[in-house]
Structure formats: C-alpha cells, structure tokens
Amino acid sequence: MPDQPTPMLQARGVTKYFPGTIALDDVDIDLFGGEVHALLGENGAGKSTLIKCLTGAYRRDEGTITLEGEPVSPASTAESLSLGIGTVYQEVNLLPNLTVAENLFLGRQPTRFGMLSRKKMVNLARKTLAEFGLDIDPAEPLTSYSVAVRQVVAIARAAEMSGKVLILDEPTASLDREEVQLLFSVIRKLRDRGLAIIFITHFLDQVFEISDRATVLRNGQNVGMRRLAEVTQKDIVTLMLGRQLEERIHVRSGGTAGELLVSADTLSKRGMIEPFSLDIHKSEVVGLAGLLGSGRTETANLLFGAVQSDHGDVKVKGKKIRLSNPRDAISHGFALCPEDRKTEGIVGELSVRDNIILALQARQGWSRPLSRSKINEIAEHYVEALDIRLASLDMPIRLLSGGNQQKALLARWLATDPDFLILDEPTRGIDVGAHSEIISLIEDLRDKGMALLVASSEMEELVAYSTRVIVLKDREQACELTGDDITTANIVHAITDETLERPSNART
Ligand SMILES: Nc1ncnc2c1ncn2[C@@H]1O[C@H](COP(=O)(O)OP(=O)(O)OP(=O)(O)O)[C@@H](O)[C@H]1O
Ligand SMILES: [Mg+2]
Structure with missing residues (x-):
C-alpha cells in the first residue's frame, strides 16, 4: 500500500x-x-x-x-x-x-x-x-x-x-x-x-x-x-x-425538571409511529434514542405538526392545542431543527442572514418585517455564539461548509427563543470542537428553563445532557431511563438486547 x-x-x-x-x-x-x-x-x-x-x-x-x-x-x-x-x-x-x-x-x-x-x-x-x-x-x-x-x-x-x-x-x-x-x-x-x-x-x-x-x-x-x-x-x-482540546468531563448534571409544559397523549400515526404518551417539563432534556427507522424523527415531526397525527392530542400547560401544521406549533413557542438540512432546512440561494432570521420572521408574520438593524444584530449574535465560519453574512448559505450550514440552521431556531425546542440529530456533520460547544449549549438552554426533546444516534451525547432518555424500538417506546440509569450501556442494551458495550462514536 x-x-x-x-x-x-x-x-x-x-x-x-x-x-x-x-x-x-x-x-x-x-x-x-x-x-x-x-x-x-x-x-x-x-x-x-x-x-x-x-x-x-x-x-x-x-x-x-x-x-x-x-x-x-x-x-x-x-x-x-x-x-x-x-x-x-x-x-x-x-x-x-x-x-x-x-x-x-x-x-x-x-x-x-x-x-x-x-x-x-x-x-x-x-x-x-x-x-x-x-x-x-x-x-x-x-x-x-x-x-x-x-x-x-x-x-x-x-x-x-x-x-x-x-x-x-x-x-x-x-x-x-x-x-x-x-x-x-x-x-x-x-x-x-x-x-x-x-x-x-x-x-x-x-x-x-x-x-x-x-x-x-x-x-x-x-x-x-x-x-x-x-x-x-x-x-x-x-x-x-492546532491546539489541544480541553478534556471535558461530562458530569451528568440532570438538574430538576420544572413545571409541565408539553404533553402528548396517545399520539400516533398509522404505519409511522405507535401511540405514545410523553410529558416534557421545563428545564428538562428528554433524549430520544433508537436505531435508524426506530421512529425518532417521526416522533419529533408529530410533536411539531410537521406530520399529522391520526390519533391522540397535544397539550401545552394542560390545554389542548390545535397542531395541524408547523405554523400552529411555532405559534405555541415550539421549534424543530430538522435532521436533513438539505431538504427540510436551508434555503440554499438565500443569504446566511436571511436563513438565520427565517423562522423568527415567519413567527412574527411576513407583514411585520423585522428591521434591518434587528436582523443584523440577531444574525451577528448567532454567528459569533455558534462560531459559524463565513466570509460574509450576505453569501448564499449553500456556499458555507456542511457543518457551518448545520450551525446556521440551529441558529435559525434558537433565534425564535422557543419554549420547547426539538432537535433532530443536532451534531450531525459538526466537528470535534464545535461538538462539545453544542452539548454545552443544550445544557445551558436546559438550565435556563427551556424544555428540549433531542433525538440523536450518538448515545454518549444523549447521556451527557438528558434528564430522561426514551429508547424507541420498532416505532414504539421500548423503555425510559432516568437518573443514574442513563448510561450508554443501558441504552445499547435497550436497543439491541445485548449487554455488550461497544465503543462509542468519538469525533474528530
Ligand atoms: N462555492 C463557494 N463560494 C464561496 N466560498 C466557498 C465555496 N465553497 C466553499 N467555500 C468556503 O470555503 C471554505 C472551505 O469549505 P469546505 O466546504 O471545503 O469545508 P469542509 O472542510 O468540507 O467543512 P465541513 O466539515 O463543515 O463540511 C469555507 O470557508 C467555505 O465557506
Ligand atoms: Mg465538507
């Protein structure tokens, strides 16, 4: 060779x-x-x-x-x-x-x-x-x-x-x-x-x-x-x-969940996901684990109204809400950062700036445009906070590197300052340095009172920030892990029924 x-x-x-x-x-x-x-x-x-x-x-x-x-x-x-x-x-x-x-x-x-x-x-x-x-x-x-x-x-x-x-x-x-x-x-x-x-x-x-x-x-x-x-x-x-990465020891900092925010009651969609019920509190990260095809993305989409349920309902603070499309969800303070940035996320020809403010503008209504200075302030804030590498905010977003597009998409949803944030594979394509930044960000949002639902195939990551982990299997909730039971080994065990602990996906 x-x-x-x-x-x-x-x-x-x-x-x-x-x-x-x-x-x-x-x-x-x-x-x-x-x-x-x-x-x-x-x-x-x-x-x-x-x-x-x-x-x-x-x-x-x-x-x-x-x-x-x-x-x-x-x-x-x-x-x-x-x-x-x-x-x-x-x-x-x-x-x-x-x-x-x-x-x-x-x-x-x-x-x-x-x-x-x-x-x-x-x-x-x-x-x-x-x-x-x-x-x-x-x-x-x-x-x-x-x-x-x-x-x-x-x-x-x-x-x-x-x-x-x-x-x-x-x-x-x-x-x-x-x-x-x-x-x-x-x-x-x-x-x-x-x-x-x-x-x-x-x-x-x-x-x-x-x-x-x-x-x-x-x-x-x-x-x-x-x-x-x-x-x-x-x-x-x-x-x-070009420097040593500080070793971050992830101490599980579960914290205590706050008041009940969102609850799903026997929500389902035939052929897509079996009925599931789920309570999500403020200051809580509910992790969704499971193999591909286990129903992680489907669960996220149902809760965001991106897919119409054919049974069950969703309540916010105990009150039933209409959830027939993402607009309904956004009006209740929900946000979903999707898994597939290309088909569901970025608008390639629009500038990075416009991509970042898109969801906020949509939430506020297109008839009430955000001011130029507000737009710049928000876009600049997130570019800095998430360390998005770009030549200019005016460049079409498709010209950003893959990982930087992913960060811009996250910025879009953070900019809406949601009460309930759903993240589907938030670290896909993200490099090793930015990866630990995003984990810290999730922990910060949780500690500031946000309710989060995070679907990820990276178990170590779920273990780090989740207050609860729900393991999906064959489009059904297979089990729920809490407290000290949230370990990679237990998640693997629940998914595969194997006791063997395999090496995790460490990143470059
Ligand atoms: N067509 C283009 N026009 C302008 N800038 C571009 C274009 N393509 C890439 N760039 C810039 O070149 C740099 C390198 O991007 P590249 O996509 O090669 O990164 P990468 O190493 O593949 O990153 P990632 O891990 O995020 O995929 C970035 O700053 C990017 O914004
Ligand atoms: Mg690339």
Whole structure:
C-alpha cells in the first residue's frame, strides 16, 4: 500500500480562492491504490473543496494532479468519472422521485445500459445492491427509503462506476452503527480490489477503524499526514485544531425538571409511529434514542405538526392545542431543527442572514418585517455564539461548509427563543470542537428553563445532557431511563438486547 512507487492519485500545490477566502492553500496529497485515506479537519477547513478540485467540480486556481503518474485535469465530475474517479458528495445528489434502479444507472453510457429493459435493469440493480448488503426493491422510488439507504445507493453507484479512486464525503453521517459496519465491509472490499479511497468524516473512531493513513487540513492548508497505526486520536485532534482540546468531563448534571409544559397523549400515526404518551417539563432534556427507522424523527415531526397525527392530542400547560401544521406549533413557542438540512432546512440561494432570521420572521408574520438593524444584530449574535465560519453574512448559505450550514440552521431556531425546542440529530456533520460547544449549549438552554426533546444516534451525547432518555424500538417506546440509569450501556442494551458495550462514536 503506502510504499508503492507511483501513487494512484497525486496532487501538488492545489490552491483555490473564493471571494474573501483562501479555501485551499498549496495543498499536496498522495493516494495509493489499496488504501483508505482519511481527510480530516474542522468545519470549513477545506475538505469538500479539495475533493471538488480533484474531481473537476471546482476549477482549481493553481496546482497539478496526476493519475497513475499521468497528468490529468478533469473539467467536470463526468470527466473525472470517466477517468475512474468516483465521488459521493456530502450533499447527496440523487433524484428521490426516480426509482432506486434508475438512480443507480443514472448517467451511464447508453451503449452499455441504454438498451436494457426495465426488468433487466431492476434485476441488475438488485444484484448490485445485494453485493452491498442491501435487500431492497429497486423498482420502488428512492423516496420510500431512509436517508441511510439512499446513501448506500449513492455509494454503490459511485463504486460501480469508478475503477481507480473512490471519494466519500461524510458517508456515515446519517448511518447507524450496523449500517456503518455494512458500509465498511463494502469499503474494505473495494480497497482490496485496489481502489484508492478517500474517506471524510468527523467520527474519529471510524477513521481509526477503517483508514490506513490520514491527511489533516487546517484553514485550507495541509498540516500533516499520519499513518494511523502510529498515532493516537489525541494526536490527530491536536493536529486538526492546532491546539489541544480541553478534556471535558461530562458530569451528568440532570438538574430538576420544572413545571409541565408539553404533553402528548396517545399520539400516533398509522404505519409511522405507535401511540405514545410523553410529558416534557421545563428545564428538562428528554433524549430520544433508537436505531435508524426506530421512529425518532417521526416522533419529533408529530410533536411539531410537521406530520399529522391520526390519533391522540397535544397539550401545552394542560390545554389542548390545535397542531395541524408547523405554523400552529411555532405559534405555541415550539421549534424543530430538522435532521436533513438539505431538504427540510436551508434555503440554499438565500443569504446566511436571511436563513438565520427565517423562522423568527415567519413567527412574527411576513407583514411585520423585522428591521434591518434587528436582523443584523440577531444574525451577528448567532454567528459569533455558534462560531459559524463565513466570509460574509450576505453569501448564499449553500456556499458555507456542511457543518457551518448545520450551525446556521440551529441558529435559525434558537433565534425564535422557543419554549420547547426539538432537535433532530443536532451534531450531525459538526466537528470535534464545535461538538462539545453544542452539548454545552443544550445544557445551558436546559438550565435556563427551556424544555428540549433531542433525538440523536450518538448515545454518549444523549447521556451527557438528558434528564430522561426514551429508547424507541420498532416505532414504539421500548423503555425510559432516568437518573443514574442513563448510561450508554443501558441504552445499547435497550436497543439491541445485548449487554455488550461497544465503543462509542468519538469525533474528530
Ligand atoms: N462555492 C463557494 N463560494 C464561496 N466560498 C466557498 C465555496 N465553497 C466553499 N467555500 C468556503 O470555503 C471554505 C472551505 O469549505 P469546505 O466546504 O471545503 O469545508 P469542509 O472542510 O468540507 O467543512 P465541513 O466539515 O463543515 O463540511 C469555507 O470557508 C467555505 O465557506
Ligand atoms: Mg465538507
């Protein structure tokens, strides 16, 4: 692997400017066939930009790239794909309304696949997906499957089409532990076939589990390459941040819950979630744990009126409320920061500023516009409080790095100063430094009297801030943990009926 004479892919001096930012500053990287190479760095460090420059999605301002020793200069992702470089971007671009099979074969050479009958295509898709451990119906539209399944379809597609290099930008952000293992077995298979694989993630355990080497970016510069067998997680984090991360010992600070704020009574939606009842008090964080598909997001959406219940009701301070859409929820002081920032969250073309004030403005009514100075004050406050890295508040939000978009979305809902805040996967795609900031933020909001419901697949995180944890299984509440019973081991146990405590998802 790393001592082969010619790298599969080599980049020298790659530089990329954006207005107000040097996103990449003279970056070198070497990738060898048969290795998994992690690309690490804080939110906004330049990871996604680097891979876009390698694949021709962005034009680099300077630098050279060679593939198996030959200079290449792909001008588009289609061209890099034809050279054997396949990519799954952070923001997965599949077409949800097409079938799984159609997505899998989207954009393939018509000479190879154009003549395929629909039936053959579906059969071929089924076979391909089976190799990736997915037993789903390829004739169904992609929308019928979870984000995780869509992710695996995107990876299957890229892997099938790329012969030399496979680039994965945060492929595991929305996968649960078992799905991560499924994906890793696929990655190992592809590595053993001789592909060079770039793996971008914020989960440090995963980096050490699957990668051979890692390159770390900081502020657009390559600050070092390490063989992972020779370093510790701490070494890598220090390299990423340029300083040591203070060890935060999470003392569970349960606190005492205040008065009852929101109660759901046998709320349900056929085929989506079994009847559940739930009381949420002020100064309380109720954690929602469970595997993907266990009903976490559905529970959040029902409580926010984003999905209509077909049974049961919701009360605020003992009074039944109408909850037929999110507007009703917002008028009662509810807020929901959703899991999927791309489809339910950000408005890509709007500025960061407008994205941040969107929910507050909606709550106040569009006929009563917030003043310019108020808008700026709010946007600036949250940019600072959440350390959102941007060149300007005027830039379209789609130009922010993934993690910074996530923070801006959180800012949007915090700006409404809700009484009841629902967070669905609040730390997805967030780097190691910002991650502990967000945990502290949740604790602060709780201590200031807010009622929170937080759905997360990261158990350690739930253990840190939850006053109660509800474990969902098969779309039902399987158990509730309180006080000293809130431990990762107990959550895992409740989810899987295993007593074995597995390592958690530590982050980079
Ligand atoms: N098209 C663009 N126009 C302007 N600025 C951009 C553009 N794309 C990226 N940037 C900026 O370049 C910097 C690097 O962003 P990049 O998306 O590469 O970060 P990243 O390391 O992938 O972060 P994350 O972990 O949050 O995904 C950021 O400051 C970002 O705002
Ligand atoms: Mg990125």
